[in-house]
Amino acid sequence: MNIIVPVKQVPDLVEELEINEDGTDLDRDYLSYKLNEFDEHALEEALLLKEEHGGTVTVIAFEGEDTDKALYTAIAKGADRAVKITNDLPPGTPNHVLAKALASVLSGMEYDLILTGVQAADDRDGQLGVLLANYLDVPHVSVVSGVAPNNGAVTVQKEYAGGVMAEFEVDLPAVLGVQAARQTPRYAPVSRVRQVMRQAEIEEVEASDTEAEVGSSIRRMFKPEKGAGAQMLEGSPEEIAEQIIKILQEKGIKK
Amino acid sequence: MSQDVFVVAEHLQGKIDDVTYELLGKARELAGQSGGHVVAVLMGSGIQDQAGSLGAADKVLYMEHAALENFNPESYAKALSHILEQNKPRLTLIPNTSMGMDLAAAVSVKNNLPLVAYATDVQFDNGQVVATSQLYGGKINVESVLEGDSSVVSVLAGSFPADAGKQDGSPAVETVAAPDGLDQTRVRFKNLIQPEGGDVDITQQDILVSVGRGIQSEDNLPMVEELAEALGGALASSRPIVDNKWLPKTRQVGKSGLKVKPKLYFAVGISGAPEHIEGMKDSELIIAINTDPEAPIFEVAHYGVTEDLFDVVPALTEKLKS
Ligand SMILES: Cc1cc2nc3c(=O)[nH]c(=O)nc-3n(C[C@H](O)[C@H](O)[C@H](O)COP(=O)(O)OP(=O)(O)OC[C@H]3O[C@@H](n4cnc5c(N)ncnc54)[C@H](O)[C@@H]3O)c2cc1C
Numbered sequence: 001m002n003i004i005v006p007v008k009q010v011p012d013l014v015e016e017l018e019i020n021e022d023g024t025d026l027d028r029d030y031l032s033y034k035l036n037e038f039d040e041h042a043l044e045e046a047l048l049l050k051e052e053h054g055g056t057v058t059v060i061a062f063e064g065e066d067t068d069k070a071l072y073t074a075i076a077k078g079a080d081r082a083v084k085i086t087n088d089l090p091p092g093t094p095n096h097v098l099a100k101a102l103a104s105v106l107s108g109m110e111y112d113l114i115l116t117g118v119q120a121a122d123d124r125d126g127q128l129g130v131l132l133a134n135y136l137d138v139p140h141v142s143v144v145s146g147v148a149p150n151n152g153a154v155t156v157q158k159e160y161a162g163g164v165m166a167e168f169e170v171d172l173p174a175v176l177g178v179q180a181a182r183q184t185p186r187y188a189p190v191s192r193v194r195q196v197m198r199q200a201e202i203e204e205v206e207a208s209d210t211e212a213e214v215g216s217s218i219r220r221m222f223k224p225e226k227g228a229g230a231q232m233l234e235g236s237p238e239e240i241a242e243q244i245i246k247i248l249q250e251k252g253i254k255k
Numbered sequence: 256m257s258q259d260v261f262v263v264a265e266h267l268q269g270k271i272d273d274v275t276y277e278l279l280g281k282a283r284e285l286a287g288q289s290g291g292h293v294v295a296v297l298m299g300s301g302i303q304d305q306a307g308s309l310g311a312a313d314k315v316l317y318m319e320h321a322a323l324e325n326f327n328p329e330s331y332a333k334a335l336s337h338i339l340e341q342n343k344p345r346l347t348l349i350p351n352t353s354m355g356m357d358l359a360a361a362v363s364v365k366n367n368l369p370l371v372a373y374a375t376d377v378q379f380d381n382g383q384v385v386a387t388s389q390l391y392g393g394k395i396n397v398e399s400v401l402e403g404d405s406s407v408v409s410v411l412a413g414s415f416p417a418d419a420g421k422q423d424g425s426p427a428v429e430t431v432a433a434p435d436g437l438d439q440t441r442v443r444f445k446n447l448i449q450p451e452g453g454d455v456d457i458t459q460q461d462i463l464v465s466v467g468r469g470i471q472s473e474d475n476l477p478m479v480e481e482l483a484e485a486l487g488g489a490l491a492s493s494r495p496i497v498d499n500k501w502l503p504k505t506r507q508v509g510k511s512g513l514k515v516k517p518k519l520y521f522a523v524g525i526s527g528a529p530e531h532i533e534g535m536k537d538s539e540l541i542i543a544i545n546t547d548p549e550a551p552i553f554e555v556a557h558y559g560v561t562e563d564l565f566d567v568v569p570a571l572t573e574k575l576k577s
């Protein structure tokens with residue numbers, strides 16, 4: 001089975017996020033980026049499928065912050081090919097445009113499965129995987145946490161609320177939005193990544209179609225108003241512990 | 256072109272999900288502004304009776320077909336696309352749930368409609384649709400303007416009160432014929448898998464201590480478990496802890512886990528992503544420990560601590576025990 005995994009670098013959410021002067025985007029000067037965590041899961045699931053059933057895994061990304069590192073790391077984990085799309089599409093480009101561009105690149109490639117992450121923390125105009133599937137006119141299922149080949153199709157589990165799952169059979173080729181791989185994503189040792197950087201090559205391609213109707217634009221970006229917000233407890237750990245116990249007593253939760 | 260506001264009703268195992276009522280309540284308000292009607296879209300098989308529970312709508316469009324008996328990303332998207340093509344509503348609200356995620360982007364492409372996702376609010380502003388989305392794990396809000404005379408917004412569950420959309424009444428039910436070839440799909444529903452029962456039902460607990468990725472390693476879980484014990488409660492968690500297989504799925508709180516409403520929800524090392532908040536924000540008392548003062552969990556918490564959990568948790572456990 002030949003699997004393509006589109007991956008994306010996203011701002012690390014543990015860092016403080018600042019908004020730019022126009023108030024329409026993040027201030028990207030000091031952001032640190034990391035691979036979208038669900039892409040780690042999509043890649044892991046792809047590598048597991050390859051190990052179990054053969055085939056190839058190709059990772060593909062739009063050129064951007066630390067893209068090469070992400071692609072080399074994927075190869076270090078076991079991906080066969082890495083492809084970088086070099087059109088000038090700045091951060092914040094709507095997903096409709098990215099999906100259309102990706103579709104134009106992928107329509108020239110051979111694949112059975114496209115595994116995206118279920119979502120990224122910065123998409124605003126819909127999930128790329130579902131948009132992509134519709135531009136390519138292939139079936140899709142998102143929020144998937146289990147994939148198994150089955151006579152030219154795949155059987156997948158889609159998660160609903162409350163731990164209920166639905167099982168579907170999906171004809172190939174297809175796009176799946178992966179929520180969780182069957183196992184914790186593997187880790188690539190830094191020494192291995194360095195070695196790959198010296199030996200492997202990232203293929204570069206240009207998307208032929210970057211025109212998509214988006215129909216929406218950002219008017220304002222802002223941090224959530226703190227509202228009532230939480231009352232902050234301060235002091236040494238022991239003092240904080242005492243305050244918490246007092247609150248629990250007042251609320252009748254603890255005697 | 257119509258001024259109507261459409262709401263896609265979500266249902267599982269014959270039961271309408273609460274998010275549908277949340278959207279219907281909001282749609283009432285919006286339709287008042289646009290001067291249109293509220294129309295609920297119900298797709299399924301043998302669930303016409305459920306239209307009666309959608310009394311907040313002026314009208315229910317019901318499409319009945321064997322291929323719609325269970326949710327299917329392909330047949331539902333085709334069916335919805337057909338309905339939107341015929342009606343061209345001013346605005347369509349879709350739940351930003353597991354099912355809705357498969358529908359919203361699909362009809363956006365199929366019907367060439369603008370889409371904004373992850374919305375927590377929708378307004379008409381000078382005749383334009385303006386949606387506020389919660390992005391970056393709940394740390395940033397984004398206000399988008401949607402162009403054109405018909406657009407789609409997918410709305411996060413829990414954004415509006417369900418009560419406003421739970422009205423008695425018997426809305427007019429109009430049956431819509433299914434488009435041709437609805438059963439020729441490349442995606443086939445097989446079956447539903449019910450969750451396994453766990454040792455503890457976290458939805459029935461008065462006190463939950465819930466642990467997130469801030470705990471760093473499985474070896475540190477006993478420290479939090481001890482706090483849960485000292486408080487007389489049970490241990491719950493965010494999703495990554497379950498994905499790491501450190502705790503069973505039955506302990507997961509949130510969008511794809513369980514919805515809980517304990518007397519005390521003690522969040523330890525949890526950032527408070529929208530998907531987590533969805534499952535716990537109605538808890539009576541929320542206390543959160545997180546070293547990041549901007550963690551979104553503090554927006555729903557009543558009390559917050561920005562110290563290291565590895566200092567505060569043991570100190571609290573010890574004091575509770577003595
Ligand atoms: C479709 C879908 C469904 C999902 N369903 C769910 C769901 O049901 N439940 C769920 O929880 N998530 C769900 N998620 C995932 C969700 O988006 C987040 O990724 C997840 O909630 C993050 O978990 P976390 O807060 O434990 O981890 P993180 O976001 O990594 O947060 C860890 C926090 O710990 C803090 N921290 C670190 N060290 C310390 C320390 N020493 N002391 C104190 N604090 C510390 C950090 O500041 C950080 O805020 C879903 C996602 C998707 C796309």
Ligand SMILES: Nc1ncnc2c1ncn2[C@@H]1O[C@H](COP(=O)(O)O)[C@@H](O)[C@H]1O
Binds near residue numbers: 036042060098115121
């Ligand atoms: N710019 C991008 N480049 C490559 N893949 C992407 C990009 N944006 C999104 N994806 C893929 O689509 C998934 C869902 O992201 P999103 O639609 O942005 O929420 C991600 O997990 C990636 O697999």
